[in-house]
Amino acid sequence: NAGVTQTPKFRVLKTGQSMTLLCAQDMNHEYMYWYRQDPGMGLRLIHYSVGEGTTAKGEVPDGYNVSRLKKQNFLLGLESAAPSQTSVYFCASSSRGDNEQFFGPGTRLTVL
Amino acid sequence: AQSVSQHNHHVILSEAASLELGCNYSYGGTVNLFWYVQYPGQHLQLLLKYFSGDPLVKGIKGFEAEFIKSKFSFNLRKPSVQWSDTAEYFCAVNGDNYGQNFVFGPGTRLSVLP
Numbered sequence: 001n002a003g004v005t006q007t008p009k010f011r012v013l014k015t016g017q018s019m020t021l022l023c024a025q026d027m028n029h030e031y032m033y034w035y036r037q038d039p040g041m042g043l044r045l046i047h048y049s050v051g052e053g054t055t056a057k058g059e060v061p062d063g064y065n066v067s068r069l070k071k072q073n074f075l076l077g078l079e080s081a082a083p084s085q086t087s088v089y090f091c092a093s094s095s096r097g098d099n100e101q102f103f104g105p106g107t108r109l110t111v112l
Numbered sequence: 113a114q115s116v117s118q119h120n121h122h123v124i125l126s127e128a129a130s131l132e133l134g135c136n137y138s139y140g141g142t143v144n145l146f147w148y149v150q151y152p153g154q155h156l157q158l159l160l161k162y163f164s165g166d167p168l169v170k171g172i173k174g175f176e177a178e179f180i181k182s183k184f185s186f187n188l189r190k191p192s193v194q195w196s197d198t199a200e201y202f203c204a205v206n207g208d209n210y211g212q213n214f215v216f217g218p219g220t221r222l223s224v225l226p
Contacts, residue, residue, distance in 0.1 A: 004155075035216075040121070042202060042216040043156075058213065090155065098144050098206045101214065103156040 002026055004104035006091050012110045013081045021076040021107050023091030031094045032074035033058075033101065034066060036087040043090065049074055050097065081111045114139045116205050116217035124223045125193055133188040133220050135203030145186040146204040146214070147177055156202065162186065173197070195226045 004025045013019055023032065030051050035043040045058030049068040063085060065077045074093075078085060088108050092101040119134030137143065147159040160171025167179040177188045186203060203217040 033214075040218055042116075042218040044216075045213055048213070092156075097213075100146065100158050100161060103148075105155045 004091055004093055004102050006089075006104040006107050008107060009105065010108050012112065013078075014112050015082060017081050018077070018079050019081065019109075020078075021089055021091075021109075023074045023076070023093075023104055024072055025074075025091075025093040025102070026072065027093060027095070027102065028071070029093035029095050029102075030071075031097055032068065033092045033094075034064070034074065034076045035090045035092065036060065036085075037090060037106070038087050046076065046089075081109075083111045085109065086111045114205065114207060114215050116203055116215050118201075118203055118217040118220045120220050121218070122221045122223070124225065126225050127195055128192050129224075131188070131190040131193045131197070131222070133201055133203075133222070135186045135188065135217055137184050137186070137203075137205045137215070139184075139205065139207040141207050144206040145177075145179060146206075147171065147175070147186070147188050148202045148204060148216075150200045150202065150219075152199065159188070159201075193222070193224050195224045198222060198224045 007022045033048040034046040044060045047066040049055050052071040055066045067075045088106050090106050091104040094101045115138045145162040148156040149159050150156045162169045162179045170176045200219045200221050202219045204214045
């Protein structure tokens with residue numbers, strides 16, 4: 001099992017450009033999450049999903065959109081990137097909302 | 113709003129020293145508690161978790177944590193650290209009214225000197 005995978009691993013964008021980050025999990029988990037990690041701030045939840053076809057906002061959703069068209073995939077979109085979105089993005093999944101989350105390797109995004 | 117605090121931003125220890133990393137949370141209801149570790153350049157991995165029962169929880173690699181409900185704390189301990197324990201450590205809390213959300217602490221960076 002690959003667990004949780006993320007693509008791409010690195011990306012550099014110019015302000016105003018758009019991109020999509022892909023998260024895939026092969027553990028048949030219902031719940032999936034997108035976090036951003038910034039120095040000194042831990043992980044902050046952007047959006048999450050409790051099942052295929054559902055999404056919900058987390059702590060810092062502005063500027064991001066998500067989709068969960070298939071149970072195994074959770075996409076994070078930036079429609080118009082801003083320098084404030086420079087961060088490391090982690091995807092995670094879990095079998096239940098209160099259970100251990102399994103994390104992907106992260107995507108390092110730089111917005112110039 | 114619920115929050116998680118970690119006492120130290122950066123801890124520097126020599127090998128064989130004992131470790132205690134503090135974690136406090138602000139929610140008064142039922143909680144599930146977690147410690148995750150992030151080794152340099154890697155993703156977060158679960159060290160240990162507490163759901164219920166014995167408040168002293170043992171995890172991987174010799175780590176343990178104690179849940180003290182009256183102090184809203186879940187401190188991480190290891191009696192003798194190794195250089196390979198150099199990493200960032202995150203405390204996380206899931207409360208019974210959090211829904212599907214975890215709240216992570218800001219992290220503590222541990223540097224172990226050989």
